[in-house]
Amino acid sequence: xxxxxxxxxxxxxxxxxxxxxxxxxxxxxxxxxxxxxxxxxxxxxxxxxxxxxxxxxxxxxxxxxxxxxxxxxxxxxxxxxx
Numbered sequence: 001x002x003x004x005x006x007x008x009x010x011x012x013x014x015x016x017x018x019x020x021x022x023x024x025x026x027x028x029x030x031x032x033x034x035x036x037x038x039x040x041x042x043x044x045x046x047x048x049x050x051x052x053x054x055x056x057x058x059x060x061x062x063x064x065x066x067x068x069x070x071x072x073x074x075x076x077x078x079x080x081x082x
Contacts, residue, residue: 001054001080006073013049017042028070056080 001009011023014036021036033043047058047066056079058066066072 001077003073003077006076006080007069009053010046010050010069010072010076013046013053014038016049017045026069028073029068031067032069032072033067050076054080 010032011021011026014021014032015023018036018038026032026035032038032046036042038046043063047063050066051057054076056076058075058079062075065075
């Protein structure tokens with residue numbers, strides 16, 4: 001997957017969790033939880049949705065690497081390349 005595809009996937013999954021979310025406001029450096037008003041359960045659901053969609057196990061210790069769109073994109077790109 002390309003970075004563009006990964007980014008689109010993340011935003012799609014966020015829209016599934018928070019239908020009122022506007023992906024157009026997402027910038028790579030912004031905290032997804034703040035931009036899209038995701039609580040801890042929403043963020044956990046995002047992690048599960050990512051796992052279900054692309055079959056990557058994300059250990060809890062790495063959750064902070066997915067707080068931003070740029071961080072999540074890089075993390076998933078690296079995980080997919082292994």
